[in-house]
Amino acid sequence: MILGAKSIFLPSFIVIFLFIISCGNESTIPGNYLKINGFAQGSTFNIIYDDQRDLTSEINAALTDFDKELSTYDSQSFISKINNSKDSCFSLNNHEWFETCYHYAEFFYHETVGKFNPSIYPLVDYWGFYTNTNPSIDTNYIRDSILPLLVLEQSFSVTDSGEYSYICKTNKHAKLDFNAIAQGYSVDVISDLLESKNIQNYMVEIGGEIRVRGLNHKGELWKIGIERPIDSSHIGEYGFQRIVNLDNQALATSGNYRKFKTINGNRVSHTLNPLTGYPANNNLLSVSVITDKASTADALATSFMVMGKTKSIAYLNELETAQFQVYMIYDSLGEYKEWSNY
Secondary structure (H helix, E strand, O other): OEEOOOOOOOOOOOOEOHHHHHHOOOOEEOOOEEEEEEEEOOEEEEEEEOOOOOOHHHHHHHHHHHHHHHOOOOOOOHHHHHHOOOOOEEEOOOOHHHHHHHHHHHHHHHHOOOOOOOOOHHHHHHOOOOOOOOOOOOHHHHHHHHHHHHOHHHHEEEEEEOOEEEEEEOOOOOOOOOOOOHHHHHHHHHHHHHHHOOOOOEEEEEOOEEEEEOOOOOOOOEEEEEEOOOOOOOOOOOOEEEEEEEOOOEEEEEEOOOOEEEEOOEEEEOOEEOOOOEEOOOOEEEEEEEEOOHHHHHHHHHHHHHHOHHHHHHHHHHOOOOOOEEEEEEEEOOEEEEEEOO
């Protein structure tokens, strides 16, 4: 598979699998493996597993229901109803995916001291990434009107009271955006679905986020190719920067080389720093994170893009035991350099 900058509920690239290329486009793969692919979350998905049961309908139903809870691009989704409300409370009963995703995002919000922020919607909207427009940048407005909305605990609260749980929106202008973790979480949801069917070997990819278990049809670990981060390149145009083996792991990549715009002659990255209100300004081109859950890899890859190379390494050094592997590609005086902790 070729991994590029991730598509987060928006179409930005199509993932190409080395495994699929070698096996052709048939749905049945040697070794009793079955391949399912389709469209979800504004991107594509590819799922391979070692079972001849056709789970297409169950997988499509799960992805459709997932969007109904967490897609900011569906005006009727649960998250959109919260975002479009004023000061209101909503029951979380029968919204388990939303509630779980909120708590995941809240954890990483505190873990990264705000660099990962699930209430970043107003900032993304201000910079025109939802509407593909270019704003007139007003530093005072960002500081006084946007940044206060990004203090999660002042804009939203979730109460778990035994049988009943609910979320309250305490600032009518605040909005949630789980796009930096929800796609990874959807990969975990589908992976858990496969495991509930006692499937021992699988690969799930949605919009570039991946989780695997067991072995591929050749009896080998799943091999994933990470793209060279060339600006505005087509998928696979410049080959791989590195190929990694995944052993019952998940992988997510975040990057700036496809999703950016030009404002007043300056390149503006879609990776925004919720602490400053401005695009992250560092020399990182892409970050790949390998860990046990795709949701975790997704959130950390975004966080490290915001932190930049030096602060990300410092963060990793502070951890007593890193439970994840990190691979960075960065620009050093016009040359691509690599850093990894494995």
